[in-house]
Amino acid sequence: MLRRRNLRLVAHHHSLPWVLLGLTILALGFRLVLAIGFPNDAPDDGRFYALIARNLLEHGVYSGDGSAPYVPTYVRVPGYPLFLAAVYAVCGIDHNTAVRIIQAVIDTLTCWVVAALALALAPASWSNAARRRTLVAALALAALCPFTAIYVATILTETLAIALGTALAWCSVEALARRASCDGDRPAISSRGGAWPWWLGAGAAGGALTMIRPEGGLLVAGAVVALCVSIMPQRRRVAGVRPCRIMPSLRSAGVFSLGVALFIAPWTYRNYATFGVFQPIAPQSASMPRQFVASGYTRWLGTWVDAPRFVGPFEFDLDVMRFNVDQMPDWAFDSPEERARVAGLFARYNGPTPEGASAPELLPPAGMTPDLDREFASLARERIARHPFRHYVILPATRAASLWLDTHSQYYPFEGDLFPLSALEDDHWQGFWLPLFAFVVGLYTILGVVGGLVLMRMPAARPGVWLLVLITVPRFILLASLENPEPRYTVEFFPLVAALGATASAWFVDCRARRRNDLLGAGSVSS
Numbered sequence: 001m002l003r004r005r006n007l008r009l010v011a012h013h014h015s016l017p018w019v020l021l022g023l024t025i026l027a028l029g030f031r032l033v034l035a036i037g038f039p040n041d042a043p044d045d046g047r048f049y050a051l052i053a054r055n056l057l058e059h060g061v062y063s064g065d066g067s068a069p070y071v072p073t074y075v076r077v078p079g080y081p082l083f084l085a086a087v088y089a090v091c092g093i094d095h096n097t098a099v100r101i102i103q104a105v106i107d108t109l110t111c112w113v114v115a116a117l118a119l120a121l122a123p124a125s126w127s128n129a130a131r132r133r134t135l136v137a138a139l140a141l142a143a144l145c146p147f148t149a150i151y152v153a154t155i156l157t158e159t160l161a162i163a164l165g166t167a168l169a170w171c172s173v174e175a176l177a178r179r180a181s182c183d184g185d186r187p188a189i190s191s192r193g194g195a196w197p198w199w200l201g202a203g204a205a206g207g208a209l210t211m212i213r214p215e216g217g218l219l220v221a222g223a224v225v226a227l228c229v230s231i232m233p234q235r236r237r238v239a240g241v242r243p244c245r246i247m248p249s250l251r252s253a254g255v256f257s258l259g260v261a262l263f264i265a266p267w268t269y270r271n272y273a274t275f276g277v278f279q280p281i282a283p284q285s286a287s288m289p290r291q292f293v294a295s296g297y298t299r300w301l302g303t304w305v306d307a308p309r310f311v312g313p314f315e316f317d318l319d320v321m322r323f324n325v326d327q328m329p330d331w332a333f334d335s336p337e338e339r340a341r342v343a344g345l346f347a348r349y350n351g352p353t354p355e356g357a358s359a360p361e362l363l364p365p366a367g368m369t370p371d372l373d374r375e376f377a378s379l380a381r382e383r384i385a386r387h388p389f390r391h392y393v394i395l396p397a398t399r400a401a402s403l404w405l406d407t408h409s410q411y412y413p414f415e416g417d418l419f420p421l422s423a424l425e426d427d428h429w430q431g432f433w434l435p436l437f438a439f440v441v442g443l444y445t446i447l448g449v450v451g452g453l454v455l456m457r458m459p460a461a462r463p464g465v466w467l468l469v470l471i472t473v474p475r476f477i478l479l480a481s482l483e484n485p486e487p488r489y490t491v492e493f494f495p496l497v498a499a500l501g502a503t504a505s506a507w508f509v510d511c512r513a514r515r516r517n518d519l520l521g522a523g524s525v526s527s
Helices: 002-011 016-037 044-059 079-091 096-121 128-144 146-153 158-181 196-210 214-230 246-275 295-301 308-316 336-350 370-386 388-404 430-456 462-481 487-526
Strands: none
Touching: 016 096, 016 128, 016 146, 044 079, 079 096, 079 158, 096 128, 096 146, 096 158, 096 462, 096 487, 128 487, 146 158, 146 430, 146 487, 158 196, 158 214, 158 462, 158 487, 196 214, 196 246, 214 246, 214 462, 295 308, 295 370, 336 370, 370 388, 388 462, 388 487, 430 462, 430 487, 462 487
C-alpha cells in the first residue's frame, strides 16, 4: 500500500527522521515567534469575530452587537467564532495569546499536510530517493513560507482556512489516486476501502472550510467537478484489470456530499428557523435583511479599483472617514466632467464643514444615503457601458496581478507596497524585507509552475494537477472580479504551490543525478 511505502521512506533512511523532526521544530518555532513576538489585533474582522465569540459564551446568542438586546445575525459563518469561543471557554475570555499559540500548532500540522499532498501528487513510479526529496522539500517549503505563517499572529480565519483547504486538496488527490489505481493507471493502493473514505474526508474538510470562509465553497465545487469526472465510465479496458464499477463511485459521491452536509446543514437550519430564510453561507453583502447596503457605490468602485491600496480609504472607511477626490487615480475618471461629478457626490457624502475646524478631513462624514447610492450606481453603469472590455477583462487581470504579485507582507512590522521604491521607509528595513518577500513570491511561483508542468507530462499524475487547478482557479477569478482585492485572501494557495514546487525540486535533483550517472557511465565505458 502507498501509505506503508511512505512510512518505509522514513523508516529505511536513518537520517530522514531527524531531518523531518528538525524541519517540524523549525516550523513550530518560527510560528511561535510570530504568535508571541508579533501579535496583531488591528484587523476589524478579528474584533468582530471575538465579539461574536464573547456573546456566545456570555449571552448564549450568535450576535455581533456590543450591547443588549444582542440581536442574532448571520453576516459571518460560524466556524471561526466557534473556534474562538472554544478557546475562550478553556483559557479565558479574550485570551488571544492562547488562540495564537493554538493557531501556530495548527499551521505546523498543516506543513505536514502539505508534505502528504506532495507525496500524493508524486507519481508512484518515482524512486524512493525521489519521493524522499519530495517529502523533505515540501515540508521545508511549507515550514519556511512567511506568507502563511504570519496569520497565526492575527485573530483572522486564514490559519484555519489554509489548514482545511490543504486537507481538502490532499484527501481529494488521494481519492483520485485510488480511483486511478483500479483503472490500471497506478498500482493498486489498498485492497480495502477504496476511494470513498478519502472522499468523505475531503467533503468534511470542504464543509468545515465553507463554515470558516464562505468562498471556500468554490474549492468544494472544484472537488465536485473532479469527482464527477472520476466516476465517468472508462472507455478503455486495461489488460488484466477489471474496470471500476459505477456504484462504488456513486457511493464516493454520496459520502463526499455527506461530509459537506455535516457542517453546512446545521447552520442552514439555524438560519431558516431563526430568520425564515435559506442562507447556507454568509451573504456577499455581509448585511441582514432590509439593512441598507451601498451596492451602487460598491459597483462604482469595481469600475476603477485595481489595487489593495484603494480598498481601505474608499471602501472600508465608508461612513467612517471623509472622501477626497484628489486621492483617486487619474484612471478613475473618463473625463474632467466625470471627475467634477464625483467631486460633487463626495461633497454631499462628506456634508458641510463647520467654520474654524482645525482638521476638517478628520470630521465624520454625513454618510452614504440611498439617493447618493443610486447616483453612484448610475455612474457605474455609464462607465461599464463606455468600456466593457476594460471592466470585464483589463481590470480583473490587473487585480489578479496585484493579488498574486503582492509582497504578502501584511501584518508584519515592515508591511507595505514595494513600489515606488523611493517611498520605502527605513524604520522597519522595508528596503530589505519587501524586495526579499517579492523574490520569495517569485521563487514559490516558478517552482509551483515548473512542478505542475512536470507532473502534467506524467499521465498518472495529471488528475491531481487538474484537481488543484479546479479548486484554485475559480476562486482566484472570483477574487480578481471583486472591487476589494485583498492579497490575504490568496495566501491559501501557497501551500498548494509549495506541494507542486516540491515535486519540481525533486525532479530537478533527480535529473541532475541521472545526468551525472550517465556521464560517469560513459566515462567508464570509454576508459
